Amino acid sequence: MRASADSVRAQILAILDAWGMPGDLAAETAEVMLDTDLAGVDSHGIGMLASYEGMRHVGQVKLDARPRIERDSGAVALVDGGAGLGHPAAAFAMRLAIQRAKQHGIGAVAVRNSHHFGAAGWYVKLAAKSGCIGLVTSGTRTMAMVPTHGAVPVLGTNPIAFAAPGQRQPPVVLDMATTTAAANKVRAKALRNKPIPAGWVMDGAGNPVTDGAAAVAQVFEKPEGGLSPVGGTPDMASHKGYGLALMAHILGATLSGASFSPIRVRTQRPEDPDDIGHFMLAIDPTAFRPAGDFEQDLDQAVDVLRATPPADPAQPVLVPGDPERAEHADRSAHGIPIPAGLEAQIRAIAERANVPFLLKTAPASANA
Incomplete structure (x- = not known):
């Protein structure tokens, strides 16, 4: 599904509220998580709720701390x-x-x-x-x-x-x-049943690990190997x-x-x-x-970068921040992709928190 941004925010807030996080702290947290999902950084948004639930379960995190x-x-x-x-x-x-x-x-x-x-x-x-x-x-x-x-x-x-x-x-x-790549990007690819690019994860002998499940186990469970610098x-x-x-x-x-x-x-x-x-x-x-003055000079520097002749005319030269802004615009209009594995996780977390499952598909008009 591609969930609407409003429903993603509502789901995060409902769960954090049920966990006892004060409203202002929950709103701040939900804003950061939602913006991250909109920017296409799937490893650090709503997908982190499972990790936070585990920390809460053992009493490791104090959600009411200021x-x-x-x-x-x-x-x-x-x-x-x-x-x-x-x-x-x-x-x-x-x-x-x-x-x-x-x-x-x-x-x-x-x-x-x-x-x-x-x-x-x-x-x-x-x-x-x-x-x-x-x-x-x-x-x-x-x-x-x-x-x-x-x-x-x-x-x-x-x-x-x-x-x-x-x-x-x-x-x-x-x-x-x-x-x-970030550790949670490995988990995010595995949730989407995508292979892990060679060079991200290696075993204890330095060999690449490209299977999603095996890579997650390598990064989060095994004492040797892991992510490359x-x-x-x-x-x-x-x-x-x-x-x-x-x-x-x-x-x-x-x-x-x-x-x-x-x-x-x-x-x-x-x-x-x-x-x-x-x-x-x-x-x-x-x-x-x-x-x-600083901003004007920075604009001129960016202008030069954007005017650089591209190697492929179909791919204009990028400036840091461009891919995330483009993804933010697309996901704001068409919804945030929620793979089946993550949807099941969120449903289970919501059920354990005794709150409704609130993720809703973005309006059809937005998906046109």
Whole structure:
């Protein structure tokens, strides 16, 4: 089915409400998850409810937790996520970073004691909408990345996101995992019965794993093998991707005092929070240049990129953020694809939460 955006939002809200999440926190979380699904990042939207349900079941996540400022140093602050879902904590932190950037030219906010926060791109787009340059990195829960020349996973997918606002042009938006693909993208392809591209997942001997079910088991269950760093397998130019992942962890977790998964799991009980960390940076261009000058120059740079002669006339040159904007427009009009496996998951979660199944097919007129 292709579910309407309104019904996806309603379904997420109904489940989060039944789980006891306060209305404002649930609305913030649903907004991030829905926007992620609309942008085509199926790994980080409504499909994450199954993971969140499992965390809630063992008492690992506190859905009523409110983020709070723990340390405040003007342009710099530390936020305690309260062991809640990461979306409210990360949104709070980025808004705080934007506020400080407007006051000081730059705002840097680190978060600790958080959980999965969805797609990092949502938070940098928030900065761009406010006229700021945004940068986000995060630690992760899962040990999925095999380091260069390694045989077992140590780092996570540790995302990096960046956005810069234009004037005529839409913002430049980069949102990337530091693995060849995010772990949940492997799960999303498996749910859709699609093969996993060679190079995404490898076994303990470095061989590619392309079957969906086998790849999910390799990433989430087996102690060896896993995801390759961005750039390819350890036999390829992957060391820079591995370095990017480490940088993202240092800013996203070490800076705030959040956990490093290989150390945390030695003593972690099922009910213990993951203590994931995030890092939010906002820069106000007007601290460096007269208002509007930065945006005009960025527009000119984007104009040059878009005017580059394409290798294939049917495929215009892209700027980071273009594919997600195109997918957002298409899914807003025609609905969000919900594969049968995910639909069954959501039905079961809704039933266990004692709420109705609310996903509805987008109107026929939208699908015309």
